[in-house]
Amino acid sequence: xxxxxxxxxLYCILMTLAVATIAHAEAWNDAxxxxxxxxxxxxxxxxxxxxxxxxTPTIVGFSVDVIDHIFKRKGIAYQLSLLPWxxxxxxxxxxxxxxxxxxxxxxxxxxxxxxxxxxxxQMHPGYLYSKKYHPNGLAIxxxxxLKKYRVCGIHGYNYIVFGLSENEIxxxxxxxxxxxKKLLNDRCDLSIDRLEILVGFRAIGKxxxxxxxxxxxxxxxxxxxxxxMMFTKNAFGRHLKQIVDEGVRxxxxxxxxxxxxxxxxxxxxxx
Numbered sequence: 001x002x003x004x005x006x007x008x009x010l011y012c013i014l015m016t017l018a019v020a021t022i023a024h025a026e027a028w029n030d031a032x033x034x035x036x037x038x039x040x041x042x043x044x045x046x047x048x049x050x051x052x053x054x055x056t057p058t059i060v061g062f063s064v065d066v067i068d069h070i071f072k073r074k075g076i077a078y079q080l081s082l083l084p085w086x087x088x089x090x091x092x093x094x095x096x097x098x099x100x101x102x103x104x105x106x107x108x109x110x111x112x113x114x115x116x117x118x119x120x121x122q123m124h125p126g127y128l129y130s131k132k133y134h135p136n137g138l139a140i141x142x143x144x145x146l147k148k149y150r151v152c153g154i155h156g157y158n159y160i161v162f163g164l165s166e167n168e169i170x171x172x173x174x175x176x177x178x179x180x181k182k183l184l185n186d187r188c189d190l191s192i193d194r195l196e197i198l199v200g201f202r203a204i205g206k207x208x209x210x211x212x213x214x215x216x217x218x219x220x221x222x223x224x225x226x227x228x229m230m231f232t233k234n235a236f237g238r239h240l241k242q243i244v245d246e247g248v249r250x251x252x253x254x255x256x257x258x259x260x261x262x263x264x265x266x267x268x269x270x271x
Contacts, residue, residue, distance in 0.1 A: 033078040033240065035067065036088035037102045040154065040175035043200035044264040045103050045121070045227075046082065053205055063102040065260045066120060067229070070247030084174070086156040089113075095232030100240055104230045105158040115233055115241040119226035120248045120257065123194035125162065126218040128208065130183045134215070138190060142221045152188035154179055159192055161225065176201065176208065184213055194225065200264075 037059075041047040045063040048055035059080050071078050081098075083091070091098040093113050104110060127146070129138055138149060143163045152170040153159050159169050170188055173179040176197075182188050198209045198216060209216055229244055231237035251257035 031077075031236075033071065033076060033100065034098045035078055035080045035100050035102060036083045036091055036098045037063070037080065038085045038088065039082040040085060041082065041204065042103055042197060043203045044196065045200070046080075047200075047204055048082070050204055055204070062121065062261055062264050063229075065263070066248070066251065066257070067102060067244070069251065069256070069260070070244060073247065074243055076243070085154070089156060092230065092232055095234050095237065098232075099237060100229055100231045100244075102229055103227050105161060105225055105227055107158050107160040109160075110158070110230065113233065114230035115237045117229040117231070117241055117244045118248050119228050120251075121261070122224040122226050123196045124218060125222045125225050126193060126195055126216055127190040128180070128183060128193050128198070129190045129215050129217075130186065130213060131215045132184070132213050133186050134189065137215060137217065140217070140219065143219060146190070146192070146219070149189035150187075152179060152182050152191050162192055162219070162222070164192075176206070180208060180211075180214070192219075 037046045042061070042063075044061055046059060046061040049058040049060045050056065059082060064080065067078070067080075080102075088098065088101050089104075092101050104114075104116075106116060110116065127138075127140070138145075140146060140149075146162060146164065147168060150170070151159075151164060151168065152173060154173050154175065155171045157171065159171075169192075170182075173182060179191050183191060193216070195209075195216070195218070201208055208214060229241075231240050231244075248257070251260070
C-alpha cells in the first residue's frame with residue numbers, strides 16, 4: 001500500500017467500534033441503575049426516614065446522599081431498595097435485577113465477586129456486651145482475645161476482617177434487635193459492632209450505645225475499617241464503578257464529602 005494512503009477497511013472498523021462504544025455509553029447513562037442495601041437498616045448511612053417515630057418509604061442517609069450527588073451530576077436515574085442483606089448481595093452478584101449496593105467492607109470473597117469502589121467512609125470497630133452478665137467488662141487486649149468468648153453477629157455481615165471464621169461466630173441474627181436480645185439473654189458474650197452504626201441507631205429511636213444493660217468497647221489495635229460501594233462484575237458494573245470512583249474523588253477534593261457527612265455529625269460523633 002502506498003505511503004500515506006489510509007487503510008480504509010481498518011479505518012471503517014475503528015470508526016464503527018468508536019461509534020458503538022459512544023452509543024453504548026450513552027445507553028448506559030440513560031439506563032436506570034437499581035441499587036439495594038441492608039433491609040435491617042444501616043444508620044446513619046442508609047435507613048428509612050421516620051415521621052412521628054414510624055418508618056416512611058423514604059430512604060435517607062449519608063450513603064444515599066453521596067450516590068444521589070454523583071448520579072445527579074451525570075444525569076443517571078436510579079432506584080434504591082432495602083432488602084434482606086444476604087439477598088441484596090446475591091442479587092448484585094447475579095446482576096439481573098440489581099447492579100450495586102452502597103456499603104460493604106472488603107474481604108477475599110467480595111473481592112472475587114464484585115467490582116469495588118474507592119473507600120468513601122470509615123468506621124471504628126468494637127464490641128457490645130451485657131453489663132448484667134459481664135459487670136466488669138471483658139478481658140480483650142486484641143482481636144485474638146475475641147475467640148475466648150461466644151461471639152455473635154448479623155447474618156451476611158463481614159467479620160473475616162477480625163480474624164474470625166464462620167464457625168467461630170453465631171450469625172443467626174437478622175437485625176440489631178435480635179442481636180441485642182441474644183446479648184441480654186446470655187446467648188452470647190459479645191457482638192462485633194461499628195461505633196458509628198450503634199450511635200446512628202439513635203436516629204431511628206434505638207439507643208443501643210447508651211442502653212443501661214449494654215457496654216461498648218473498641219477493639220484494641222484495630223484500625224478504622226474502610227467501606228465501599230460494590231457492583232456486579234460485568235461491563236455495566238465496571239462502568240458504574242468508574243463513575244462512582246470519579247465522583248468520590250471529586251467529592252473528596254472539593255470538600256463536599258465532608259460537608260455531606262456534616263449533616264450526620266451528631267449521629268456519628270466519636271469524641
